[in-house]
Amino acid sequence: MVGQWSTLFRWLRRYFRAYGGFSGVVGSPFLGIAIIITSLSYSNWLTPNWVEKVETLIPSLLGFSLGTYAILFSIVGSRLKGALRKIQAPHGVSYLETINATFFHFIFVQVLSLMWAFLFQGSWLVDTVNYFKPAYPWLEVSALWAFRIGSFIGFFLLVYSILLTVAAALAVYRLALIKDPLEEKE
Numbered sequence: 001m002v003g004q005w006s007t008l009f010r011w012l013r014r015y016f017r018a019y020g021g022f023s024g025v026v027g028s029p030f031l032g033i034a035i036i037i038t039s040l041s042y043s044n045w046l047t048p049n050w051v052e053k054v055e056t057l058i059p060s061l062l063g064f065s066l067g068t069y070a071i072l073f074s075i076v077g078s079r080l081k082g083a084l085r086k087i088q089a090p091h092g093v094s095y096l097e098t099i100n101a102t103f104f105h106f107i108f109v110q111v112l113s114l115m116w117a118f119l120f121q122g123s124w125l126v127d128t129v130n131y132f133k134p135a136y137p138w139l140e141v142s143a144l145w146a147f148r149i150g151s152f153i154g155f156f157l158l159v160y161s162i163l164l165t166v167a168a169a170l171a172v173y174r175l176a177l178i179k180d181p182l183e184e185k186e
Contacts, residue, residue: 018101113157
C-alpha cells in the first residue's frame, strides 16, 4: 500500500513540475482572474450558492475534458508525439509533457472543485463545533470564518475550473501550430 501512495505522489510531483511548479500556478493569469472574479462575486460564496453550480457544471465539464483529452492524444500520431518529445518547453520538460500537464491540471482542478463541494456540504465541521462549543465559546466565531474561507475556496475552484477551459483550448491551439520537423526536411 505504501508503494501505491509513493507512486501517486511521484506522478503528481512530475505533473506539477511539467506544469511549471509553484511559479507556473501562481503566475498564471487564469489564477489571478479567478481570484478577482471570486472576490467580486462575494454573494455567491457568502451564502453557499456555488455548491449547486459545482454539482451541475463540473461533472459535464469533467466528462468533456476527459473525452477531449482522450481524443486529442489518440489523433496525435506517434511520429508527432516523438517530435513533441524533442521540443523543450521553457521550464526544461518536453512540449508533449507540458501539454499533458496542462490537460491534467484542468482535470485535476475540476476534481478538486467537486471534492471540495462534497466536503463542504458534509456536517463534520458543524458537528465538531457543536460538540466543543460549550467548553470553547470562541469556536462559533472561528467556525463562521472557516465557513467563509471554505466557501471562498469552493467558489474559486469552480471559477478557476471554468477559466482553465481556455488554457486547455490554448494548449490545443499551440499544438495545432507546431510543424512536424520530419515533414519540413522532406
